[in-house]
Amino acid sequence: MLPGGMMPVTQLVAMIRSSPPKSAAGLLMAMPAERLPVVTAAMRPADVARLVPALRPEARRQLVHALAPDHLFEVIRTVPLEQATDLLQLVPAERLAPVVAGLSDGALAALLGSLPPPERQRVEAVADPRREHRVLGLAYGDAVARALLRGNLEVAEERDTLLVTKGRWRVAVAARHDDDGRVAVRDAEDTAYRCRATGALAITDVPAADDVLRYCREARDAGRPLSTVTWVDERHDGQLIRAVVSLFQ
Structure with a gap:
């Protein structure tokens, strides 16, 4: 049976957790696209974050699109800043606001400081205006x-x-x-x-x-x-x- 076929989700997640990052990333990306949201939803943010460095750009995009917003911001908060910056730029416009809302002021400030200007403007446009002064102040200090x-x-x-x-x-x-x-x-x-x-x-x-x-x-x-x-x-x-x-x- 193929890893991403009809194997129970719990068994597949256990296999991913026990495999080295590169192998685990391969298992995740080999499954049918329609199963990816179901499997990633069963994974802990730390499980997903472990795989991010091993994913190629297009695979990262697929992962971002598969994750629910509340799960996605947990992953972004877990990975190092460079990887978080990369993931945030892949978030579709219609899902960006809830992801940004889930980030702490400090995390959002750090990300704003590392994003290229067009992406920074995209994030600022969906952020809660009530956070603006605090977040921009932190970003400026950084x-x-x-x-x-x-x-x-x-x-x-x-x-x-x-x-x-x-x-x-x-x-x-x-x-x-x-x-x-x-x-x-x-x-x-x-x-x-x-x-x-x-x-x-x-x-x-x-x-x-x-x-x-x-x-x-x-x-x-x-x-x-x-x-x-x-x-x-x-x-x-x-x-x-x-x-x-x-x-x-």
């Missing part, structure tokens, strides 16, 4: 952290801010989306005080307000290394790194 890492800086998370370290120097960094610097400066200073950092940097995606810039100048004049910088995307990596390095002095 993007800034990646920019700092691209600058070969040592970066560590500190609650909802970052700590950048170089030798004995420690700079508290607060990246805030859709902020004119008022929130970012406050949060950077709070982290610097709490962590005894040697400097603080506020990063925003819009230019800082004049009174914020004045406050930063007065803080530096008073011996408190504090600065603000605008960062939107990779084009601004240079000025971001220079702003951090200036606080290492």
Whole structure:
């Protein structure tokens, strides 16, 4: 009897679970298309996630189309970010909204940061508007952290801010989306005080307000290394790194 023929679903799932990923993926994809939704529904998200790296692109597409939305977002939450990004791009438009709704704010933010612009817009279009501020804020923070890492800086998370370290120097960094610097400066200073950092940097995606810039100048004049910088995307990596390095002095 062929593995995907009339074999009972429970027996087939047990066979898939006990097989190496490549063999298990082959068993899954060899069954008739009409049985794929039934079999995958009987599998745990972890069982499905184990097979994703072994599937070729077209097989991944078939799997995504076979999984129910609630099962699919569980799989997307289980696999590494790179694979989750790939799977999310394969979700049909009519099923995307419930999948996105099932993702946590943090998971959605990470995915938005790794999706190409057209796919990011597709996901944002179906996301609950009430989540927008929180998710975009998290995505912006993740993007800034990646920019700092691209600058070969040592970066560590500190609650909802970052700590950048170089030798004995420690700079508290607060990246805030859709902020004119008022929130970012406050949060950077709070982290610097709490962590005894040697400097603080506020990063925003819009230019800082004049009174914020004045406050930063007065803080530096008073011996408190504090600065603000605008960062939107990779084009601004240079000025971001220079702003951090200036606080290492």
